[in-house]
Amino acid sequence: MPAPRIVVLAGGVGGAKFVRGLRQHCRTVWPDGQGGTTALITVVVNTGDDLWLAGLRITPDLDSLLYALAGVNDTARGWGRAGESERVSGELTAYGVGWPWFTLGDLDLGTHIARTALLKQGLPLSAVVERLSARWPLGVRLVPATDDEVETHVLVHEDGEARELHFEEWWVRTRAKLAAERFVQAGAESAQPAPAVAPALAAADVVLLAPSNPVVSIGTILGVPGLRDALLATPAPIIGVSPIIGGSAVRGMADACLKAIGVATSADAVGRHYGARSSGGLLDGWLVDRSDAAVVEGLTADGIPSRAVPLWMHDDTASAAIAAEALALAER
Template identity: 35%
Template sequence: MSAPSILALSGGVGGAKLADGLLHAAGRGRLTVAVNTGDDFTHLGLHVSPDIDTALYTLADLANPETGWGRRDETWTFMDALARLGGETWFRLGDGDLATHVERTRRLAAGEPLSAIVADFARRLGIDADIVPMSDQALRTRVQTDEGTFDFQDYFVRQQCRPVTRAIEFVFAPDTRPCATLERALADEALGAIVICPSNPYLSIAPILAVPGLRALLRARGVPIVAVSPLVGGAAVKGPTAKIMTELGVPVSADEIVRHYGDLLDGFVLDARDAHLRERMALPVHVTDTLMLSPADRVHVARETLAFAAALHHKP
């Protein structure tokens, strides 16, 4: 019998760390990482896919260890020259990173789907996992704030998340659907678990679940769907999760994350610092240390999550 395959839903840094742990914990099982592309945008004429690239760089062991995003040992000659010419520098593209965006833009313009380009990049970077965009069609995240409505990167990077969030919307065409590689991963008879990584539930995972038909496909697959809490000790490790929750008027608490995902989940991995919240959750909960400060931590959380999912799968 073949080892079970795994499907992970991921946003940026936190999700990519767990995806890396899952890659090393999966054994001979195939890992597919479906990544948020609601953050994608056109900048300086280039198609930029921040979460996709974070997944690629992390699983290829190329990511900047200090930031979690971008490339290790990056240089900034292009940005320095652009600044001298008066160009837009609010979204910084390192020289090595720039090559990724240039090549992706060229191939998209030639008619290749994003999923094929990402698969080829992953192969060339030596990644033994399938990294796939949630859709080959554009689905864009927009943030409604007290200062107007912003495209995601405008809100997240240019505005530094400062405006008060009022609502989050997703804009997409009627023909938007999950990418074919993601659909094949869901149809895989060896699929043993679906893991929702500890990415921002509102800005990173919600766009994935907003792809028409995907939430129903996930739920209908009949394998355990387990989410790992993005909160550690009632706070986000990185990013604006807690700020967004407060401004949307919901408690900054792991049990609120469970309520947010609703009937999609079969189980929840809760950080040990929040163990007192376990009794508030009306679904199976596994408590462990979810803080991923080292590669060994990533593998630890991944193994705990997969063992939990396997126990749910075999529960009578």
């Protein structure tokens, strides 16, 4: 198989782990002789978590992927930069600016300041991401799902009143303990995919759905007007990796998000939520964990060819093995 053109739809930390593994696998199978790969990997990243805070444009999922691929992420916390200090956040809190429960590290703030400055100069987000990515040899191309400001909001009841919270406030401040009644993509009605998205999907040999949150990561990407159509128009096989193992979310609180849309927290329920491409859904194939092997036969009978493989992303080697299985299923 020649070096493929791969498009990945991904959210934050889980998506970053998967893409690191994919990059490692591609470097092994299709090396370029310089420590990289001849495979072309484009990652379409969720921007629904983005927000303005203290005058800065924050892009949590793009930054998680950027830092992880650059090897400068904080692996202990799972987010942010390694070796961080938080003096500036302490000063902001003292002045009553920003969210005291949403801590931004000093190195991280450097990224946000640079991004905001470039946006204020008139650059679209995709061009800004390209500028920031050029600092490190990432080995993949990061592309925001949209250059437009489309933010995920959550409708909840708090203290007896109906409220609409930014997703990050619901996720970080409340730890998703307030029942989500509905997710809203504020600004989506006038948005469109970033310019590089449709061409990348049209030219792809394989499209992979990372094991990211199916509601507020992958679902938010697909909610950008025109993006789902561009995905369905690709001639490439679309292979998904389950973010649910043994009835539990691999990371975060995806179960709270799935409950809000009436989908069970199980590998087969999420697979059926995405649907078989042969029946108008998305998937040409679906990977589940070995602990969920019992659902493979039923999913396959429903038009979603599935395989049970180890899905725990303990390290890059394990993630690379998962990526290899996804590509193998696509080739079949």
